[in-house]
Amino acid sequence: MCGIVGILGQGPVAEDVIDALKRLEYRGYDSAGIATLEHGHLAICRAEGKLRNLDQKLARHPLAGHSAIGHTRWATHGKPSERNAHPHSGKKVAVVHNGIIENFRELKDELIAGGAHFLSETDTEVVALLVDRELRAGRSPVEAVGKVLPRLRGAFALAFLFDGEDDLLIAARKGSPLAIGYGKGTMYLGSDAIALGSFTDEIVYLEEGDWAVITRAGAEIRDLTGAVVKRPMVKVPAGAMLVDKGNHRHFMAKEIYEQPEVIPHTFGHYIDPTKETVVLPELPLDLGSVTHISITACGTALYAGAVAEYWFERFARVPVSIDIASEFRYRETPLQPGGITIVISQSGETADTLASLRYAKELGQKVVAVVNVPTSTIAREADVVLPTLAGVEIGVASTKAFTCQLATLACLAVATGRAKGVLTSDDEHRLVRAMMEVPRLMTEALKLSPEIELLSRTLAKAQDVLYLGRGTNYPLALEGALKLKEISYIHAEGYAAGELKHGPIALIDEKMPVVVIAPYDRVFEKTVSNMEEVAARGGRIILVTDQKGADLANVTAMQKLILPEMPATIAPLIYSIPVQLIAYHTAVLMGTDVDQPRNLAKSVTVE
Structure with missing residues (x-):
């Protein structure tokens, strides 16, 4: 979940490293640091907190090295502090790291x-000191890293910079992504293409177990056995991964308002509007013979899958089981022949979802990946890739990626039903x-923003909020509660509305806001x-419905948010908008860091 950058340049590179780290700050922001070579020797600058703190330090004490590695951290081992910030170093090596070294305790005891x-x-410091020990024993940097890597257990991406070696970076990847960028006499390394988008349009992604010896002349990539291998070059249009907030105060707001624009891209990829049919890419599986569907994901992506569960069972009459990826991978789920597994991930790098994909493939399942990054590890390892085409999403709390996942899954459900x-x-x-x-209806839903902004003044005073829904609105209730928790830090829970009387009703009093997601549909009366x-x-009801539902709900509500009438099938995509806006405006009013809420990171590449 941390962000890694490395550059072998033709002049001072510290400013470029900081620029790249700014594009990776969504991956971690507890602390940041950079290591360069000044007059051939390692020089390190680190700072606790946001990246701007490191930037300010470097403004006062610039680093002039032409080779550098940089890091923005999401804390796993050790609290956020300057001494726990990366890079970590020995006398001859500096290291930045994304992931977790699971056997670090035994390695640390050995070193002590x-x-x-x-x-x-x-x-991470264990890695630095192990490599340093090998260097001091007389091994070359390549030999030292090659000696240490097989001893590390866990998931990691590593980048090494060596004292006295101005033309050398070494990178290694096991579980966590790394990409190498090729320039003219300059080489780049990054956690993903976003970091490298302004520098180069030629990217090579390291595959599982790869490690690379990088010089200004190029990169030699070795696989898990140490054999030299070739990995395909991917063309990424220069600057295509650069993003800004436009006229919006936060990336999250921008991404909420982009939904009417990006959803047509998704539907346009899977729908023939002239024939009014779903047209999927050629698939290496027969949807008509599918007997069971397993869906696995984490967080918001899981709730997209939970909506799709209703669609697949209703439109295709295929039984669906859905599971949290961190549970699916460990409970030895039996997967029968004739079934498929669908994995859903915005980044395509989510550690638990990737492990679930591999488990499903081991059991002979065809795996369909619904991802927003078509060059990601999950996309590369799946049998079928269905890109969501949401564009780069920077806000940690997913918005447009969620609705684009829904759009993609809706098309797949319809195609399965037809097959x-x-x-x-x-x-x-x-x-x-x-x-x-959908795009037109989303635009109408966004017009509720001023009304929701006023409502947030009440919600911001609450300590707890309940969200209720039935059918596909139940996963939306879960998602709404998650969004509010993520960015406002108000405790919230989502429940199936019928479960209210089986426990949660004990929480209801005159202070409790209850958000009810209830378009007029076949379960509305319930x-x-x-x-x-x-x-x-005495609960304070906030009813999210349509005009017919508002007219027929003979219940006193604190607020009614009225959306246009629409078919029940597409309602989850439209009703996502007010759910997102409720969380956003409440968080803004409370003064939290909306785009980078505490303790969270965008891409969860550790367990």
Whole structure:
């Protein structure tokens, strides 16, 4: 989840490293640091807190080295502090690291027994001191790293800079992503293409177990066995990965408002609007013969999968099981022949989801990846890649990536229903016409923003909030509660509305806001009954519905947020908008860091 950058340049590179780290700050922001070679010797600058603190330090004490590695940290081992900030070093090497070294304790005990002295609480320092020990024993940098890497257990991405070696970086990848960028007489290293987008359009992604010896002349990549291998070059348009906030105060706001623009890109990839049909890319599997679907993901992506569970079972009559990836991978889930596994991840690098993909493939499943980064590890290892095409998402709390995941999964569900003969041609036309209305309806939903901003003044005073929904609105209730927790730090929980009387109703009092997501649909009357239970106990209801639902809900509500009427199929995409805006405006009013909420990072590449 940390961000790594490395540059072998033709002049001072510290400013370029900081520029690249700014694009990776969504990956970690507890502390940051940089190591360069000044007159051939390692020079390190580190700072606790936001990257701007490091930037200010370097403004006062510039580093002039032409070779550098940099890091922005999301804390795993050791609290956020300057001494725990990366790079970590020995006398002859500096290291930056993303991931967790699982066996660091036994390695640390070994080093201490040999007289080593540790300055930090991190697992990363073990790597630095192990390599340093090998260097002091007379091994070359390549030999030293090659000796140490097989001893490390866990998931990691590593970058090494060596004292006295101005034309050398070594990188290693096991579980956590790394990309090498090729320039003219200059080489780059980054956690992903976002870091390198302003420098080069030629990227090579290291594969699992790879490590690379990088000089200004190029990179020699070795696999897990040490054999020299070639990895494909990927063209990324220069500058294509650069983003800014535009006229918005936060990236999250910009990404919420981009949804009516990006959703057509997603649907346009999977829909033929003239024929009103879903057109998927050629698949190495027969959707018509699928007997079971397993869906696994984490966080917001899991809730997208939970919505899709309803769609697959209703449109295709295929049984679906959905599981949190961190549980799926360890409980030895039996997966039967004839089934497929769908993994969902914005980054395509989520550690638990990637492990679940590999588990499913070991059991002979075809794996479909719904990802926003088509060059990611999950995309490269899946049998089928369905890109969500949301564009770069910087805000840690996912918004447009979530709705684009929903759009992609809706198309896959319809295609599966047609392949199995559950949906007729007329059914498909009707569903596709509804999908084509989504951008317009999203634009209408965004008009609720001023109303929700006023509502947030009340929500910001709450200590706890409940979210309720039925059917596909239940996963939206879970997502709404997650969003509020993530960025406002208000405790919130999402429940299936019918579960209210089985426990959560004990929490209801006159101080408790209850957000009810209830468009007028076939279960609306049941949800109204649950609202009456809340009202009878003094709960403060915020009803998110359409005009018909607002008219028929004979319940006193603190606020009614009214959306246009729409087919139930597409409602989750539209009703996501007010759910996101409620969290956003409440967090802004409370003064939290909306784009980079505490303790969270965008891409979770550790367990």
